[in-house]
Amino acid sequence: MGGYKYIVLFILTVVQVNAQKRVEYDLYVRDTIVNYSGKERKAIAVNGQIPMPTLEFTEGDTAVIRVHNELKKESTSLHWHGVWLPNKEDGVPWLTQKPIEVGETFTYTFPIIQNGTHWYHSHSGYQEQVGMYGSLILKKRKDDPKFRKGIDDLPEVPVILADWTDLNPKNVQRMLQNANDWFGIKKGSTQSYAEAIKEGHFKTKLTNEWKRMLAMDVSDVYYEKFTINGKNESQLKQFKAGDKVRLRISNGSNSTYFWLRYGGGKMTVVANDGQDVEPVEVDRLIVGVSETYDVIVTIPKDGFSYEFQATAEDRTASTSLFIGGGKKQLIEPLPKLKYFEGMKMMNDMMKMDGSMNDMGMKMSLQQMDMNTVMYPEISVKSTKDSKSKTDHNMEMDHSNHGNINSAIKTLNYGMLRAPHNTELPKDAPVKELRFELTGNMNRYVWSMDNKVLSEVDKIPVKKGEILRITLYNNSMMRHPMHLHGFDFRVLNKNGEYSPLKNVLDIMPMETDVIEFEANTEGDWFFHCHILYHMMAGMNRVFEVGDYKNPYLPHKEHAYKMLQMDSNMKHIMAENDFATNGLDGQFMVQNARWVLSSEWNIGYKDEHGYEVEAHLGRFIDKNQWLQVFVGFDWNKHKALKHSIEKNIFGQNTERNRGLFSAGFVYKLPMLIDFQTEIYHTGKVRLQVMREDIPISKRIRAGFMWNTDKEYMGELSYIINRNMQFRTHYDSDMKFGVGLRLVY
């Protein structure tokens, strides 16, 4: 008996010795200037570098990380993505701590109780986009019974992917919310009528606009550069033929999914989101925003350096890591997307009421990738060019090309299998939740169950409860949904061996089920990791137990601050300096409200002027219906008729100020139908459409109303702030001008 006690005591000491190993880092956050694209831009560097330094720990260590905010103006924070830790160390400003203010030092301390590939990033504003991301590698202990020989003992390289834009990310968000299609022009994805006709897809485009959809794309932002470990291209010369290398890949980008391919043969996926999976060999895989994958590659021959390539999902550009000494062997780039094929598919899936129809296909776990219709390397090569060859040759050709879908093995979540049983305790109470992912491309409002964070309370969860969440994506974009503080099981065909993850990529129309045991108290963020979706409000908070956070004594106030951060007001303004007058508008909007003002001011008295101001609120989930109250002021010295009638025989009531109320409804073909009633009883109906994409850079627009006013316009987009515009207006007649847009 005494002997037993001795052994128990001994084991405890060993554990304690191990746990007492403190690994400390000091991180200095400073403003910096970078040059990724030939232009100098502001960014943030930590310890003088972008990405932030790779932090390494071994399971059992205690991490001590001191963050020194030496920025000039902004507060900051650091979130440990995928790490299980006490809630107060999680690094979400106003949810788990106060922002780290300028000049302050904040110390994060937490025990490392897991292993795997993770990463860390700022959770404040758009700092992640401008440099605050880095790899976080948690190593397995050598004596870990789960140590995998041939995998965990390989040489390893942290690989962190990122996207860089020369624009200020706040401005990117503003442009997205104003449905500015400048990014589409930069990416060559305008999908205008001219392009549609050229590709024989006029009807497709027409149907698309009939269903009130804007140009479709797989991503929203144009990026100047994509990088691996901060560089567009780099080489690892130290590896030789036969070497196996484990790449610990994190997608630290803000809104870019990457296709990963390797020129030296197949890749073996051995872990995902920091959790081991049974090795699976693939030709390519897509890594969602904020996901991590561990992949093993082999160098087949000496004398060549094999390309490991990450291509943005929209295929505008890529970034590469060359592995091995010698000449760099390139991979053929992925061909451009066939956007109109995608549009056609979207048309089929989109119902008139703006919701998606999966046509009875039970889609889940990335297994049925609808985007495939846009991939030229997978769709069939026409057999025309090999007509002259013999029958025999042609068959050979097909097996060679490898561009038949079945020949390219693509990873999906159905193929992930945990090496151990991941089932949750059977006796624990289960709480079932269902979220529908919703969105609105036209106004760039992203939400869950049609509500943004600022419209909902925290979701209370009892400690120890199992949360089983069904997610259905009823929006047109894919979303990488990330849960803080826990790994969840993604229920797939592997049953009790279902894989564990902390990010779930969910494609349009997919339904996935995840579950986890809520056994750590605190407020845990659950959100879409596309930064611009998160900032638009696609977030929820799980409040597990009754957690007292020493950093946030006033939790209600803090939550209000968090809600405010995810529903910021944004501004749009434009004015046409034309030969016949000034035409312009100004708007302040958030997820539901819009305050706008429009003006037409003639230089001459007989042209008159007109100014309208509206305060409106969007009512329905598609945001097609807006009700508003307003005030109009117009003056028009009509030369001959002093009284004008509208088509209902009412006076048009020129030359005075009028209060009004009304609504705007978006009709098919994206036409705005507006009904306005003035305090004098006068009614005005109006139809209007702006931004009809005629060609890549030419837009048309028209307006007509029951006051017998009309307008037609054509504009040419010079750059994101300037348009050359010509228009004809019933009041001000013909004009040519330069429109400035903000």
Place this chain on the structure above:
Amino acid sequence: MRKYSLFLFVNLFVLGINAQIKNVKTEQFQISGNCNSAKQLIEKAGNNSRVSKVDYNSTTQIASISYDEKKTSSNEVLKNIALAGFDNVEYMAPDEAYMKLDKTCQYARAKKMKEENHHDMNHSSSNQVENNQTQNQLDKVFDSYFKLKDGFVKADKVIISKQTEQLKQAVSTVEMGKLSHKTHLVWMDVLSKLEKITSQLSQEKNIDKQRELFAQLSEPLYKLTKVAELKYTVYYQNCPMYKGGANWLSKDSDIKNPFYGSMMLTCGSTVEELKN
């Protein structure tokens, strides 16, 4: 004085050539390429207005690259040239890009191309089938149907036309007398349909129309599968998108949709498993 004028001369020369490129730097690189159009292709791939300019000499195989140091690097220019199919000091062109070059442009590469040993990929399976011929009268019909379906999956016109003929022939050579009574009844029911569809199929050249016809084959063959006593499991699969929903039969439980070719390959689901 002489030195000075030489310096001036060089300066003028550089300015003259690269008037539009700022922060210019010029370097020489070896690039493989031996045909007349190589010069044109290489320069096109490397030129970028106001950023880089390439001057290639196909006899010496040396390219002189001038570029704006602040906007690009020689590496970036060389990469674009390699992507157009030309190996150089830094990069090896992708095999696909090299193969796309005109035959006369395909210079001798320093590296061996991948061995193309796909000789027996498509043929082994067909031989096999021919060897263990018809124990079951309907085997041949199903075999050619499945191969035809695979042809549609790959959108391979050669396989489609070949297997259409095979199917047509298989349908016509079934010896009804040797069928079991139950099978016989179903066979009589579907025969005229099969004959009609297969003959239309063999006349049709447009793959989209062929697919419509192919879709009509599913129902008669489904009936037949139920009684045919095949030695393998057949999966009755459905694509809800094609023409308001269409079915097909497969020996494989994985979905490989024949109606869209590889574009929508995995669209669909198994409706019924027909075990025999």
